[in-house]
Amino acid sequence: KKNRMPELHQNHPPFGGFLAAPLEKLKRIYVSPGPIYDPEGRKEDYWGLRKCLYNAGFRPGDLVMNTFSYHLTPAGIFLDEACNGIGCITVPTGVGNTEIQVKTMAGLKINGYIGIPSFLLSLIKKMEELGYDTAQDLAMEIALVAGEILSPSLRKELNDYGIIVRQSYITADLGGVAYECPGENGMHISDDLHIEICDPTTGEPLPVGGVGEVVVTDFSNECYPLVRYGTGDLSALDADECACGRTSYKLKGIMGRADEVTKIKGMFVHPRQVDEAAAAFPETVEKIRVVVTREGVTDMMTVEIRLKKGVEGTDALKASLEEKIREATKLRGTAVFVPEIPEGSKKIEDKRNWQ
Ligand SMILES: [Zn+2]
Structure with a gap:
């Protein structure tokens, strides 16, 4: 089971005893959250992602912006290679830097996108905010999205900008597992x-x-x-x-x-990481849980904290808790002090509605 992998890898480094080939047969080793080390062999299209992209509708000559991270996760590089493998040209932009991404998208007339779906919409909204005319400046035609549930409303909104959106199910250890066809069903x-x-x-x-x-x-x-x-x-x-x-x-x-592992903003968050953040405040934090909600197309992470008796919830404490949470989960969250956390509630409460 995936959630046992970090423990197995730690007990039998570096691959938990699952490597079936000598080390020199490998091409890369990716670092995934956990930490888990994912080996990549030298076989052509090792991750089976070329067909995933081709089925999604990518074709030779497409200019594709890859917004997945190129380090500390395999997504950026292995999709980049698959794009090249079917004759697309990649523009490796990675995560964040919205404004530069928008300028690149318009400047190069990029027609393909790879990344999480909500970030594509953020880019388009930013484009509008910066005064671009999307009818003219947005050349985007096709998007392969992964890492986040695609709601029907988000797909529709992207379709309205003339973009075909195809989902894929890709994991760091298996590569391309499943992909949408034009049936989108x-x-x-x-x-x-x-x-x-x-x-x-x-x-x-x-x-x-x-x-x-x-x-x-x-x-x-x-x-x-x-x-x-x-x-x-x-x-x-x-x-x-x-x-x-x-x-x-x-x-x-x-x-x-x-x-209970939950994907928030495209990142896996494990209850262990939440506990890790709490453990840094042994004198102050009594109980902690994460509540995930969704505002529009953006995941929101609220961290509810019940303080120990007599501890005051100051702004400084809130700020250092938020800092620790970011360190532990790699995500920005809002800390709120609550009088009570319901008995028996999950460490990560997912209240997102995907309709
Ligand atoms: Zn089909």
Whole structure:
């Protein structure tokens, strides 16, 4: 199971005993949150992401802005390579720097986007704010989005700007797992992988259509062959015929996390990280939890803190808590002092509505 990987990797460094090839067969080692080290072999299209991009609608000659980070996560580089592999030209812009990204997007007439969907909308809004005319200056036609649930309303809003938005299910350890076709009704499973949907507690496969944990076996990987790997993501299989003609089963989108690990602003946040932040304040913090909400297309992280008896919730304490939370989760959150945290509530309470 994915949530056991950090422990397994720590006990048997550097790959938890899962590496099945000598080190010289590797091309790269990626650092993922955890920390987990993800090995990349030298096989062409090692991550199976070329077909993911091609199926999404990317074509040779497309000018593609890749807004995933190029370090401390595989997403930036492995999608960059896949783009090059099918003949696209990449513009590696990475995370943040919205204004420079907007200028680049307009200046180069970029027509492809890779990243989380909400950031694409932020870029377009910024473009408007800076006085660009999107009818003229926005050349964007196609987007491959991952790392965040795409709500129907966000897809519609991006479609209204003339952008085709295709979702993909990509993980740091498996690469391209599933991708949308023009039917935009579920994600076809990559043909190198065998996928079962299992009961997250018993591990028993569920009948087609049941919602459970996505469990993956990778038949194409000689370096890091994960067998019945529990991703922690929830989905269901769709065996219906697809209008596009592909006959592979589809995943009905990603419906959340089987454990408490929650993806916020495209980053995994584990309850452990929340506890880590609290542990830095042993004299002051009694209880802590994270509440995730969504304002428009932006995830908001509120950290509720119940202070110990007699401790005053000053602005300075709030600021240092927020600083520690950012250190532990790599995300900005707002700390609020609350009189009570409900008994039995989850460490990370996900209150986002994806309708
Ligand atoms: Zn299809």
